[in-house]
């Protein structure tokens with residue numbers, strides 16, 4: 001609830017308007033039965049039509065006021081709920097941006113999506129119902145009970161027995177629905193996970209003919225979700241009939257006693273009608289309030305899940321007063337860097353020492369799993385070193401503002417990731433204000449210009465989600481263009497040339513490296529042909545640097561490097 005109130009506080013104006021509306025609605029709802037009883041007792045019973053007309057005018061005026069109150073109430077409720085939903089989504093999205101890949105992996109992408117959509121929607125429903133009934137229902141209940149006691153205390157006794165039944169019922173419902181809601185949300189996470197995996201892995205599933213297996217997996221999760229939902233629905237739908245049964249019983253008792261009191265002339269017919277109306281209000285106030293209570297456990301679950309995300313402290317964050325300006329980077333250095341993944345037993349990188357100067361191309365080679373990608377992921381602080389430090393111009397990168405640090409780096413991943421939009425919008429991702437000339441220049445360097453030109457609309461051609469309408473090589477060239485247009489001080493290529501044919505790879509490197517004399521370039525490569533010209537080649541083995549040197553030196557002195565070269569000589573032609 002704290003979370004919801006924190007967000008509600010922002011919209012105090014709407015809350016005050018809501019209170020005014022509640023006052024109008026309550027006055028109207030409670031005024032109408034009183035006027036009706038006057039019409040019956042003083043107008044109809046006494047055949048005084050003037051009195052009837054007079055009260056009818058009152059009746060219509062009060063009803064109009066009540067209607068206005070209801071409109072304002074609904075307006076405040078839906079607006080506040082929509083605003084809170086927007087704020088929550090924005091805040092969750094902003095928070096998730098601060099998480100490291102490991103933290104996202106821990107929470108689970110599907111779970112993050114469910115929390116941003118279904119959980120937030122649950123809060124929207126709750127806030128909107130809360131606004132409509134949390135204040136109005138108890139006010140109505142208290143006022144009606146007071147009115148009943150003042151106007152006909154004898155009849156008040158007939159409704160008292162309903163209260164403990166409803167309270168006990170509510171208590172049981174809350175207990176049962178809380179557990180079920182938790183299970184339902186977890187099942188939904190699972191459902192999203194399987195759906196997501198199936199959609200992204202559709203090609204692998206088809207290629208391995210795993211459709212039926214996946215179908216069964218989906219059915220299992222879906223069944224579990226359905227069963228929990230059915231149990232929850234069962235409780236929900238049983239509330240209404242039970243409520244109407246209790247309402248009818250209480251009215252029956254009221255009529256029974258009412259008839260006796262009328263006969264004994266202790267109360268009038270108008271009073272009984274007025275009383276019946278109050279009785280409806282008492283019961284409906286309890287019903288709306290109980291609906292709120294029923295939503296409460298589910299909302300608590302959703303709100304806890306959202307809070308968990310919002311209050312999660314990102315591991316990678318700025319220090320207090322970080323450095324916000326730095327000279328162009330002329331040196332990147334790894335000083336005794338050791339790194340262990342959270343939850344892993346052993347470090348994957350041990351005591352790495354390395355210096356890279358402006359204009360240098362540093363390449364990393366090594367067997368699969370030797371720690372190459374991990375090492376370069378430490379530069380933009382996707383993970384933080386466990387021991388030692390990495391420095392830019394001698395300054396520990398942990399002291400630099402994260403935005404500043406990342407603005408200095410052009411990172412090109414092995415798996416080129418593009419976004420839904422146009423070719424231009426994807427290139428502009430690297431530099432928002434890049435001119436068309438700059439984009440074309442970058443495209444020429446990254447060897448993507450030719451294929452961009454071949455597209456019907458050129459730079460304005462459509463790129464679909466994750467760049468699925470482009471080939472692997474085109475995607476890679478476009479993601480290199482995106483980094484080149486940024487003209488960063490530090491380039492990081494994580495096996496980014498692997499989807500290119502030898503010729504394009506060669507031409508791209510030739511064009512690129514002639515333009516990176518003012519930058520530091522880090523390359524992870526499986527193909528030695530991509531890095532033979534590097535200034536320094538770092539050979540990694542089991543997370544340790546076993547040799548650093550030029551290709552010619554390593555081919556003579558480093559056994560692991562020789563083995564890699566040899567294996568590639570056997571399999572593919574190495575361009576030495």
Ligand SMILES: Nc1ncnc2c1ncn2[C@@H]1O[C@H](COP(=O)(O)OP(=O)(O)OP(=O)(O)O)[C@@H](O)[C@H]1O
Nearest residue numbers: 102341344348366367368369370371372373374375
């Ligand atoms: N997110 C992670 N959590 C835990 N361990 C990880 C994670 N990512 C990688 N590892 C482990 O760290 C080690 C180094 O992985 P890394 O991806 O850096 O190797 P690599 O040399 O780039 O391999 P490849 O050439 O196959 O891409 C591997 O043993 C891997 O299992």
